[in-house]
Amino acid sequence: MAPAVKNKEYPAQAQPHYSTADLLKTAPTGRTLALWCGGIFLVLCLALxxxxxxxxxxxxxxxxxxxxxRPQTLQSVISGRIEKWHVQEGQTVQKGDTLISISEVKDKYFDPQLLQRLNEQIEAKRMSLVATQQKAKALEDQIANLRGGLTFSLNKARNKIDQVKFKLQSDSAELVAAQTDYKIAQVQLERQEALYQQGLKSLTELETRRLKFQEVRAKLQGYENKVASTHNELQNARIELNSLTAEYGEKTAKAESELSATRGYAYTTNGELAKMKNEYANTKIRAGFYHITAPQNGIVVKAMKAGIGETVKEGEAVATILPRExxxxxxxxxxxxxxxxxxxxxxxxxxxxxxxxxxxxxxxxxxxxxxxxxxxxxxxxxxxxxxxxxxxxxxxxxxxxxxxxxxxxxxxxxxxxxxxxxxxxxxxxxxxxxxxxxxxxxxxxxxxxxxxxxxxxxxxxxx
The missing domain is CATH 2.40.30.170 (Efflux pump adaptor protein, beta barrel domain)
Structure with missing residues (x-):
């Protein structure tokens, strides 16, 4: 409907009243809403x-x-059986406090006197090693004495050879003198026989000369035997010199072989002793793992293993601890x-x-x-x-x-x-x-x- 138009032919007070025109007037609430929407839009644009x-x-x-x-889990280094809990969850512990006590589950470590037994074995093995070392020292002394005896015997044999050589020279000189006497006696005998043939010498003098010749001949034979004997003695001395080297060499080689065997046994014993000491140290350190302690100050958060008598494996977590500070x-x-x-x-x-x-x-x-x-x-x-x-x-x-x-x-x-x-x-x-x-x-x-x-x-x- 078109808005009402004022009638110019009638004055204002004479114009009739129309209700529809009043209803078509702009409401003040709509104008206010439009202003608010425009303001909010402007604010949003500025806020961008x-x-x-x-x-x-x-x-x-x-x-x-x-x-x-950070929170850490405590593991058992060795396998064992839980014997006692010394703490409870939520408890504050200090570094080194015992949390759990465990016992052995391996039959190898059941002996309560195991450390003492191992110590006795180590002592016995050590004494065996000392005895072996003493035997080796005695063999070394024996070898040194054999080498010294060989040197002394060789010197003695060489001196004997020198003495026999000197004796051979003396006997050879006597043999040469005897040969000279023999030649002289032989010449004298021939001259005596010639004189006897000529009638100048008697038969008695000839026989005397013959007897003397036989004596000189016997004496020459003795010196020849003596020189031959001295030659044999020299040869024996040289053979004895060579045999000394072989004899003492055999004895020395045997002693050295025994010394090597003794040293080998000593080395083996020393290795076994070191192994036993290692086992003793490991067992002693293992004994310290029977009590699981707190590595630092903290709070026990959770127990992974509950109760008494439960078995834990090596490296298995038993509790969680939260460090403090x-x-x-x-x-x-x-x-x-x-x-x-x-x-x-x-x-x-x-x-x-x-x-x-x-x-x-x-x-x-x-x-x-x-x-x-x-x-x-x-x-x-x-x-x-x-x-x-x-x-x-x-x-x-x-x-x-x-x-x-x-x-x-x-x-x-x-x-x-x-x-x-x-x-x-x-x-x-x-x-x-x-x-x-x-x-x-x-x-x-x-x-x-x-x-x-x-x-x-x-x-x-x-x-």
Whole structure:
């Protein structure tokens, strides 16, 4: 229906009243709503230019920076049977406190006097080794005496040969004299016979000369026999000299062979003695494993083996202990796409499970209940398709709550560059990664002093 038109022919007070025209008037509520919608749209458009902190979100758990501070399982070094539990779960223990006592299950170690028996065996073997060494020393002395006796006998035999040679020379000289006397006697006999034929000498004188000739001849024969005997004696002396070398060589070789056998037995005995000492030391050390002790101060978290009389194997876990006074750290896992954006010392905001918090990831300074941290360790090898990072408390921010316990869940986000909200929406819609942080953006943590820098280096090297 067209709006009512004023009638120019009638005055205003004479115009009739139409209710339909009144109903077609613009309502003030609609105008107000339009103004509000326009204002909100304007505010939203202006908000698109507000700064927004880019971040990398990740979930993780609370752990310890030093591996020695993380929960560890205690294993039994030897197999045995549980005899007694000295602690209970949740109990605080000191380093060296006995947790479990076990007994032997191998028949080799059942003897309660096993160490004493092994010690007696070692002593007996040691005395056997001493006796063998003494025998070897006696054989060495015997060989030395044989060699000395050989030298003395050889010298004696050589002296005897020299004496026989001198005697042979003397006998040879006497033989030459006897031969001369024989020739003279023979000439005299011939002359005497010639004179006797001429009648100048009597038969008695001839027979006397003949007798004397026989004496000289007998004497020559004696000297010849004597020289021959001396030759034989010289030959025997030379043979004896050669036989001495062979005789003493045989005795020396036999003694040396026995000495080698004795030394071999001594070496074998020494090896057996070392083996027995090793067995004694191993048994003595094994006796120390009958009591499983706490490796450091901590709290007994869980007992893997329950009751008395249960058997445990070598290397089997029997309990879990949580070390005390460990430096807490947060273990987060980031995607490979976000890994290039992570740097050591970079700021991290953390939200711990069970701790009330109001979080605005784009405006980290407006929320509460979150805590600051910095990256201390970055793994270079992916685990299950993600890279692990360790975050430690940031000394420039508020300290972490004391009620935190290892193993609780953590939600963290690494702070990157500040960008307008419209840019962040555009990046999210297109699936682009966050901007690469630079030193100028303040995304990398810089220590205040040298002491803090050394602390960061020590923590990293400790990991």
């Amino acid at each position: 230019f507000l700064p927004w902190t880019q971040n990398i979100r990740s979930n993780g758990t609370l752990t310890a920076l030093n591996p020695a501070g 460990a430096q807490l750290a947060v273990e987060l896992f980031v995607k490979p796409m976000d890994f290039p954006l992570i740097r050591k010392g970079q700021h991290i905001r953390l939200q711990f499970d069970g701790w009330p918090a109001l979080v605005f990831s784009g405006w980290p300074n407006t929320g509460f209940g979150t805590f600051g941290g910095r990256i201390a360790v970055i793994d270079n090898v992916a685990t299950m398709g993600k890279y692990r990072i360790l975050v430690v408390p940031d000394p420039q921010t508020e300290p972490w709550p004391e009620a935190l316990r290892i193993g609780s869940g953590v939600y963290g986000w690494a702070l990157l560059n500040d960008v307008p909200i419209w840019y962040e929406l555009w990046r999210q819609l297109n699936g682009f990664p966050a901007d690469y942080p630079t030193q100028e953006t303040g995304a990398t943590y810089a220590p205040k002093d040298k002491k803090e820098s050394n602390a960061l280096t020590d923590e990293t090297s400790a990991e």
